[in-house]
Amino acid sequence: MADTSYLDWPFLEPRHKAHAETLDTWAGTLGPIDHHDTDNACRSLVAKLGADGWLEPTAVDPADPKPLDVRTLCLSRETLARHDGLADFAFAMQGLGTGALSLFGSDAQRDEWLPLTRSGKAISAFALTEPQSGSDVANSTMTARDDGDAWVLDGEKTWISNGGIADVYTLFARSEDTPGAKGLSAFVVPADTPGLEIAERLETIAPHPLATLRFTGARLPKSALIGERGQGFKIAMSVLDVFRTTVAAAGLGFARRALDEAVTRVTARKVQGKPLSDLQMVQAHIAEMALKVDASALLVYRAAWAKDSGAPRVSREAAMAKLFATDEAQKVIDAAVQLHGGDGVRAGETVERLYREIRALRIYEGASDVQKVIIARQTLDAARA
Incomplete structure (x- = not known):
């Protein structure tokens, strides 16, 4: 370390x-x-x-x-x-x-x-995203029909991490006729449920197990309902309120590794008999990278501390942490690639792998643009109050 x-x-x-x-x-x-x-x-x-x-x-x-x-x-x-x-x-x-x-x-x-x-x-896996609704969770169209002694699921989920290898899915579907967020419910779905199939495996620039799930008349017992009926949106947001900050922490981890790799590179690599680290331009890159890492860490652990201290919601703090830490990690890693020169884009190099790994973190669990909306709304609501 x-x-x-x-x-x-x-x-x-x-x-x-x-x-x-x-x-x-x-x-x-x-x-x-x-x-x-x-x-x-x-x-x-x-x-x-x-x-x-x-x-x-x-x-x-x-x-x-x-x-x-x-x-x-x-x-x-x-x-x-x-x-x-x-x-x-x-x-x-x-x-x-x-x-x-x-x-x-x-x-x-x-x-x-x-x-x-x-x-x-x-x-385990978290099945929230649908083909037509990514960050717009309230627009979910997958249905969970009340059929007396069972719930019947129909529809698709996509970009599901661990899709295809998970043993159990937490799934969100529309159980009520009410449009928007109020019509969703949450369910626990074993992977061997009849009517659940892996419709497609998805490949990305940084390989992870990802899939599209298709549900056709999949029956679940009434006991599969998580929490209260119609409270699925609240449940999903509460989960993200906890785990969104951890996405920022992962971005911070990538950025720390990139900074470490860059420091090792510029101190070992020589130009005209002197280490790259003697060059002021290189020092400026290192300074900016270190600044971004520490600023990200402050936002990440502030949000985590606030939640652990009993704050009922940390939507603003978590959004700030995720937005800043993942966006800045992208910049830190890009700088590390630049400082590695040609080796930075060589397949198999650590910084090349980091360059591919970081990009998805700025999208999943709420894209960077969505985090800006959350921060702005929370700030404006506080001012009005």
């Missing part, structure tokens, strides 16, 4: 520092991860993370339910992302996929699934 001074900031407690340092040591033992076979790589990572106890913070313990510790989640994602994007992905989806169960699930739902996901024995 390079710069660890941030672990002593007042946002964090000694237990958080110990967690980050121990996880960093563990992640260093993973060895090379196969990014060409992401399905098996993610299965293996989830199993390893679970076996060694690192997935326990991703969901509440049904035997002793306590609020999710967002700072631990953020430190975990930052640390794992600095080592490898797939390791971060495997960890993150166990939390996002079961977030609705942690926050709103019944005792029976928690007892059935959370011991499995926290131990790495089951893989």
